[in-house]
Amino acid sequence: MNETYTVLVVDDDHHIVELLRDFLEVDGFNVKTANNGAQALAVLKQGTIDCLILDVMMPGLNGFELCRQIREESDVPILFLSARGDDVDKIRGLSLGGDDYIVKTASPGEIVARVKAVLRRSSQGEKNMKVLDYGRLTIHLSTREVMIEGKKISLTPKEYDLLRLFAEHPKFVFSYEQLLEKFWEGIGDKHTVRVHISRLREKIEADPNQPEFITNEWGIGYRFKGE
Known part of the structure; x- marks a missing residue:
């Protein structure tokens, strides 16, 4: 170096x-x-x-x-x-x-x-101006901009922070408890996480019922596939 x-x-x-x-x-x-x-x-x-x-x-x-x-x-x-x-x-x-x-x-x-x-x-x-590129999905970390197929989409601060955590650590499984601790200071339950993930999927997935990026690990939490 x-x-x-x-x-x-x-x-x-x-x-x-x-x-x-x-x-x-x-x-x-x-x-x-x-x-x-x-x-x-x-x-x-x-x-x-x-x-x-x-x-x-x-x-x-x-x-x-x-x-x-x-x-x-x-x-x-x-x-x-x-x-x-x-x-x-x-x-x-x-x-x-x-x-x-x-x-x-x-x-x-x-x-x-x-x-x-x-x-x-x-x-x-x-x-690279801190860009995470996953094909259809592009995340500009320096500006907090998220693009789907080249078109900017609007995310809430919580949705963006969730997406960034997943995208920066592809293939890691994050449990409901870990996500609650990080983003809600441990207050809430699995439903809290599920609602936010569902809203995020509606914005980034081509088919939210068959997610390409954020997938379920049943009984545990979620994983970002990144492929």
């Missing part, structure tokens, strides 16, 4: 922080570190950070809550680093706005490679 990027490593384990610092610096990255969420927020206010490696299980402000706060103000790439590799945590991290989820058994070299991959995707996204 030709540019010099600054990576913020956030972990309460000093050994992991120093190990990742060494590997990242060898690869030409500038590295800043923090040992808890409060320190990380302070570092973010001091200057440009191009990518975060964020531990999930930290005392005080944990990685998920820190990500939630960061996403209120920034689209900086975030890679979660966790000792837990189960799908529930992985999907939660991605639904909160994480760009990748890495289990701590991964080698430092693999983690550096994943950082590079996320930065490449981020840079390419900026070059």
Whole structure:
């Protein structure tokens, strides 16, 4: 990578922080570190950070809550680093706005490679003005415009946010509970989600009864096919 990027490593384990610092610096990255969420927020206010490696299980402000706060103000790439590799945590991290989820058994070299991959995707996204293109469906992230077969359609803010979450994480299954937590602060039930998905399908699907994009995972939730 030709540019010099600054990576913020956030972990309460000093050994992991120093190990990742060494590997990242060898690869030409500038590295800043923090040992808890409060320190990380302070570092973010001091200057440009191009990518975060964020531990999930930290005392005080944990990685998920820190990500939630960061996403209120920034689209900086975030890679979660966790000792837990189960799908529930992985999907939660991605639904909160994480760009990748890495289990701590991964080698430092693999983690550096994943950082590079996320930065490449981020840079390419900026070059393409952050457009998600799924054939008939095109989403312009920078302007929040959604096009179906080249024609702009009108979505409510909630419908757009739902569609963006699905489209940015194709093939992941999002449960009713995860969607309620993210978009309704846990207030509501399955019917709340179903009504909004139904309205969204009416606007983006050629046949809402046989959806092409947002499909049901019976008894669980929904998946964006993206193909």
